[in-house]
Amino acid sequence: MSSIKSATPILEVRNLITQVATPIGAKTIIDNLSFTLNSEETLCIAGESGSGKSVTALSIMGLLPPSARVTQGKILLEGQNIIGLSDRQMQNIRGSDIAMIFQEPMTSLNPVMSIGNQLIEAISTHQNIYGRAAEAIALSSLDAVRINESKKRMKQYPHELSGGMRQRVMIAMALSCNPKVLIADEPTTALDVTIQAQTLSLMNDLKRDFNTSIILITHDMGVVAEMADNVIVMHQGKIIESQPVKDLFVTPKETYTKNLLAAVPKLGSFKDIPPIAKHVGKSSEIIKPLIEVRDLTVRFDIKGGLLQRPISRVHAVENLSFDLFPGETLALVGESGCGKSTIGKSLTNLIPWSGSIKIDGQELAGLSSREMLPVRRKMQMVFQDPHAALDPRMTVGDLVGEPLLIHKLASGSELRDRVEKLFIQVGLSPDIMGQSVMDRHPHEFSGGQRQRICIARALSLEPKVIIADESVSALDVSVQAQVLDLLQEIQDELDISYLFISHDMAVVEQVCHRVAVMLLGQIVECGPRDVVFNNPQHPYTKRLLDAVPIADPTIVRKDRNLPTGEVPSPIQALDYVPVISEFRHIGKGHFVRYFQE
Incomplete structure (x- = not known):
């Protein structure tokens, strides 16, 4: 984080009000917003979804949709009010004076x-x-x-x-x-942790080299702590709090800010909390794994040319083995393309694979769709995007009850009673303002509520295992904390096992008993959570941990071990033979794949 070299205002927003037209009249979405951006400063606008962060950026850029408009206030760029300028005049300002980086490239x-x-x-x-x-x-x-x-x-x-x-x-x-001002709207949300760290480091370097002022819009308080000089916290279109970054984190004034900071998972804060999985510490008992995976391999051919013949091959998963025990949470971590989600799909027989997968001692290889039906009762999946996972044409009650109908476990009034209990179990009241929640459609719920509905659907068959594939990565930090607490409560109550797939090391530390770090389709390090996080041995694990942003601006990290270049690709030539190096046990259930220094 750089210091402010001067206090010359480059951009001033004064009493900005932005409204959007609705069938019942104008609705205010930015309410009397004021702030100043100084020369060579990074101003972070933080807040949860719907707080008005992105609309603020679009108001400054003059890119609001036709239904929205600025109704009051001034936006002064080096003293010139740019509100009310013609499209041609704004085109000259966009790009040359103010540029914007959008969330999804x-x-x-x-x-x-x-x-x-x-x-x-x-x-x-x-x-x-x-x-x-x-x-x-x-x-x-x-x-x-x-x-x-x-x-x-x-x-x-x-x-x-x-x-x-x-x-x-x-x-x-x-x-x-x-440009004099660079607006970055959630520029790292969709990126892996190492690429995020590289991007943030790059933006700091470019600010210094090009003398650019930055408005960084984010809901990630770790990013705020590492990048900001000053911070604005927004909620429902208003500024809740505005302070220099260190003051905000050390002495937040408003309750909303305090709650927002308290919900941030901090790497290192869970290391001293012992795992509670039933098999941990009971060496006298022989605990049988609930899931046994041996030599799992998944490869996909890439076809090309006039005859569409295979020209290369994706080595998604290579010779991978692990166990998942009853009542345990095993986290699979790694960057995009490492094979995490492929494993989840393999366990549910959604893609072709080779090797051996057993659940409750039953081998899954060769099972037909009909034979997989009872197996799927034992193993359910919660996907990353709850909006895409829920059919928008069905009510949420029908969505949660559908598995019970498919497996012929309930119907009629019994079905509705069981669905109602599932809604209560995941913290959703069956009735809100006299209307049954179960009769509503997915678009009528928030992201966190939709994820709870997906969890309720996964629980409907009383599974022994839930595969959670990036199930909280798209959620705001406070909603994320609620969903993680819910998953923990369900595990304590029902003794469910979780295979938790994620690239967020701070979240993983909060929820898992054991962690397996993946790189290019292989597990490179595996062991109890506190052992791996306190004493990482593989260079890749160290890089992942070092790249996690720390939500504490008083900590200045030097000599960070950030990777350079792109994440290695799993795509190889057809004649490629993967090298599988040996796993070494270094004690306390901690395994590390052999690597050369």
């Missing part, structure tokens, strides 16, 4: 234009520079954001790049015209 980049052409178009539009001169600036912009093989990337299309690389292209495009 894949939807922000044109899929039918090469990366180079998109960069050159932005440079030509805002700087009137064309041809080779524009191409040279585009190349230097890609080099500035540390994209390797920049000449090759210029010719590629967005779908050919990873998420982290696409986000760097967006940053390069935003900085190619040397």
Whole structure:
């Protein structure tokens, strides 16, 4: 985090009110907002979904949808009020004076234009520079954001790049015209923890090198602590609190801010809490694993050419083995593409695999769909995006009761009674304001409520195992804390086992008994939570832990072991033979795959 070099205001927002048209009249979504952004400062706007963070950015950029408009206030860019300027005048300001990085780079980049052409178009539009001169600036912009093989990337299309690389292209495009203000709207939410750390480090370096002021919009308080000079906390369109970053974290004034900070999972805060899995510490008992996975391998061919023959192969999971015990939470952690979700799909027989998977001693290899039906009663899945996982045409009562109908376990009034109990079990009241919750549709609920509905559906068959695939990563921090507490309560009550798939090490530390770290389809380190987190042995585990943002601005980390470049790809040539190095047991159930220093 850099210090403020000067206190010259570059952007001032005064008494801003933004309203949106609704069938019952205008609704205020930004209410009397005021703040100042100084030269070479990073101002973080923090808050939960729906607080008005992104609408604030769109109001400044003049990019509000037709149904919304600024009805009051001023936005002063170096003293000039930009509210009320024509579209042509705003086009001259956007990109050259104020640039914006959006949350999802894949939807922000044109899929039918090469990366180079998109960069050159932005440079030509805002700087009137064309041809080779524009191409040279585009190349230097890609080099500035540390994209390797920049000449090759210029010719590629967005779908050919990873998420982290696409986000760097967006940053390069935003900085190619040397804007005075850079607005970054949740720029790291969709990124893995190591790519997030690289992106944040890059933004700090670019702020210093290009003398750019940054407005960083985020709900991640760890990112706020590492990046901000000053912080605004928003709730329901209003500023709840505004302070320098250290003051906000050390002495928050408002109850909402205090609750927001208290809900943040902090890496290291759960290390001294002992695991409570039933098998831990009972060496005299022989506890049989609930799930046994041996030599699991999943590969996918990539076809191409005129005849659509295999040209390469994805080695998603390679020779992987692990056990999951009754009442235990085992976390699979790693970056995108490491094979975490593939394992979850393999356990539920949703994709082809080889090796051995046993649940309750029953081998799953070779089972037909009919034979898998009773197995699926024992093992249910909670997906990352509850909105996509729930059919929008069905009521939530029907969605939760559907598994009971499929397995012919209940019908009629008994079915409704059981569904009602499931709603109560996950903390949702069956009736709100006289209307049955079960008769509503998914879009009528918040993200956290929808995830509770997905958990209720998973619990309907009384499973022994729940596979939670990034089940809280899309939720706000306070809602995330509620869902994690709910999962813990359910485990305590029902003795359910969880396979918890995540890339968030702080969340993993909070919920798991054992942790398995994955890289390129293999487990590289595995052991009890406190042992792995306190004494990581594999270099990749150390990098993952070192990349986690710490929600404490008083801690300044030096010599961080951040990775460089992109995450290694699992795509290999057809003749590639994977190297499976040996696992070493270094004591206390701690296993590390052999690596060369």
